[in-house]
Amino acid sequence: MRVLLGLAGAVVVLGIFSSVLRTLVIPRPSSSGFTQVVQRLVHRPFQLLADRVPGAAGKDRVLAPVAPLSVVITLIGWLVSLLLGYALLEAAASALGPREALVEAGSSLFTLGFASGNRVTLNAIDFCAAATGPIVIGLQIGYLPALYAAYQSRETEVTLLQVRAGSPPWGPEILARYAQVELLDSLTDLFRNWERWSAAVSESHTTYPVLIQFRSPRADRNWLIALLAVMDAAALRLAFNPAMPRAEIRLALRAGFVCLRQLADIRGITYDQDPDPDGPIRLDYADFLNGVQRMREQGYPMERTPEQAWPDFRGWRVNYESLAYRLAHDIDAVPAPWSGPRRTALAIDAPRTPMDRRPKG
Structure with missing residues (x-):
């Protein structure tokens, strides 16, 4: 004994x-x-x-x-x-x-x-x-300061995105607001910052998985929804503007879905390692057109029609949509357009683009 x-x-x-x-x-x-x-x-x-x-x-x-x-x-x-x-x-x-x-x-x-x-x-x-x-x-x-430093670093970019995409954020809203204030040339900086953000979150949230469950200070913000919005904006930019510089946008997209995959690995979520670019996605074409209309209302320049851009956008989104939807469901993230269902049905209000108050003429 x-x-x-x-x-x-x-x-x-x-x-x-x-x-x-x-x-x-x-x-x-x-x-x-x-x-x-x-x-x-x-x-x-x-x-x-x-x-x-x-x-x-x-x-x-x-x-x-x-x-x-x-x-x-x-x-x-x-x-x-x-x-x-x-x-x-x-x-x-x-x-x-x-x-x-x-x-x-x-x-x-x-x-x-x-x-x-x-x-x-x-x-x-x-x-x-x-x-x-x-x-x-x-x-x-000693662990707590490192944990909260990673949390604060994550939330700083999420808070900054509120001005650029509203609350909760939405991919088409990012492009619409940048077009409204004539800052489309600075989109490269946004995507570059979020490439680094994705790398930092990937490192910190896999080392300290409890951070995945830490919620933002405000109920209408969420780190995962913010990342999804930036990735959707990048996919829309690539799909509608193939003549624009693409390197930073592609890197931001790549960093984003690599981050989601590493978070899925640490949580034991399975996914397709090499999804078919022509495979189906859960976002339907009608919702896609609603987002495109928001961009068009604010004068976002489009080199392609929605019909021409849809296959490219779908080919990018298939890399990250299912993982983003699954994680958003698991952590009960704030409901937002283009972010999938939650555990219980909730109304989803798209953020409205601020009124243009610049003097005319």
Whole structure:
């Protein structure tokens, strides 16, 4: 029995150490089964409640605490599991009963020192437990600044996009507003910035997957919907204006769907590695025409007709549409045009282009 207790304790302690290292220390995508289970358990009751709340703003208020709370619960789960693991090791190395073993392990793990057993056989276990508690808590404290720095970096570009695409953002609205204020030549800068943004999000959100669940400060903004809007604007630009410079636009599109694929990998979502450019997409032609009409109303120049541009646009969108729709459904992102269905039906209001108030003549 003692051998079994010792083996069980060692498995628990080593497993939790592995989870801590994968989550907080290793700077690369490395999923931890323990943290994934904790995050699902925390997320489920909030999601069930959000599914019963009418309106996007109400859902956002319910889901906003989920990601920060899961970080705290994960730390508590690690410490409780380590307490149980060390208690099993204490019981295996001595004649301590369950209560005495828990007290001994807790006293050492949290460096309280009130229950020293004065047993030579327990000293090594007590020393390990005494080092473990501060190390885990210290790593978590160091982890939070990195987590929130990545979050703030992500949200800065999302907030800047509000002026360029409204809230929630929409691909045709980006091109419409740039045409309205005669800034189409600066679209290259937008796509270049979002290429870098996609690379940064890909790195940070695969290293710290809990960031995927962190919601924007406002209910009408969402990082995924913003990325989708920029990618749609890039696809529209390529489809309607083949004579324009294309390098930065193609790079932004490529960075965007690579980012979505890497997020899908970390969440275990399957996808087609090489989709057929002529394959079907879920956005229908009528919705496409609505977006084109918004662009035309603001004077966006088009070298092609919608009929000519549609095959090219569809060929680009097939690379990222299904992943964007799936992730938007999973995180219950704010509803927006061209972003797919949500868990519950919600009204989708397209952002209106601001009135042109420049003096005439």
